[in-house]
Amino acid sequence: MSEPETTPDAKATSAPTTVDAYVQGFPDGPRQVLEQVAAALRRAVPGGEEKIRYGMPAIMFADRYGIHFAGWKKHVGLYPIGELEPDLEAEVAPHRAKKDTVQFFYKDPVPYDLIERVARALAARHSG
Numbered sequence: 859m860s861e862p863e864t865t866p867d868a869k870a871t872s873a874p875t876t877v878d879a880y881v882q883g884f885p886d887g888p889r890q891v892l893e894q895v896a897a898a899l900r901r902a903v904p905g906g907e908e909k910i911r912y913g914m915p916a917i918m919f920a921d922r923y924g925i926h927f928a929g930w931k932k933h934v935g936l937y938p939i940g941e942l943e944p945d946l947e948a949e950v951a952p953h954r955a956k957k958d959t960v961q962f963f964y965k966d967p968v969p970y971d972l973i974e975r976v977a978r979a980l981a982a983r984h985s986g
Contacts (some may be wrong), residue, residue, distance in 0.1 A: 877908045877915040881929075888929050891968055895927050895934055898970040902977035917977070923984035925977050934968070936960045942979055950976060 874880040881892040899917045900906070903925075907918040911926060914937070918924035926937045938958035941947060949972055955961045960976070962968045 873910070873913065875910055877910070877917075880910060880915045884929050888934070888964060891934055891962075891964055892927070892929050894968065894970050895936075895962075895973055898974040899925060899927070899977050902974045903981045906981070919981040919984040923980075925980055932965070933961045933963045936962075936973065936976070939976060939980070942976065946975060946979055 874883055877896055881889060881896055884892055896915065903917045903919060906924070909916045909918060909924070911924070914926040914928040916924040916926040925939075928935050928937070935955070936959070939950065939954075939960045940958055942950060949969075950960055953960045953962055962973075
């Protein structure tokens with residue numbers, strides 16, 4: 859994966875080690891979107907372990923499964939988002955960038971409720 863086009867504050871001396879530290883490293887605009895994405899994921903996966911994995915924040919569903927998000931210059935990405943049940947997949951389809959990637963552009967209203975429902979569906983898939 860390439861480096862984010864919008865990176866946390868260049869003055870930081872080390873990579874962020876928490877979800878909140880990652881989010882706080884972004885400028886106004888993207889930071890507020892990332893705060894709301896994190897909040898939606900936390901609502902969807904209450905008690906989910908928060909980690910930085912592959913340089914991105916993640917909310918874990920189980921030991922090895924989770925949902926990651928990352929801020930970029932023009933969008934926030936969610937990873938990995940496998941195929942979902944048909945109705946939910948139809949809602950996600952306009953935001954798919956790749957088979958397992960979903961992108962929401964900052965210039966458009968970000969559907970936080972959809973992000974929450976996707977995370978809840980994935981958590982349910984991996985919780986057994």
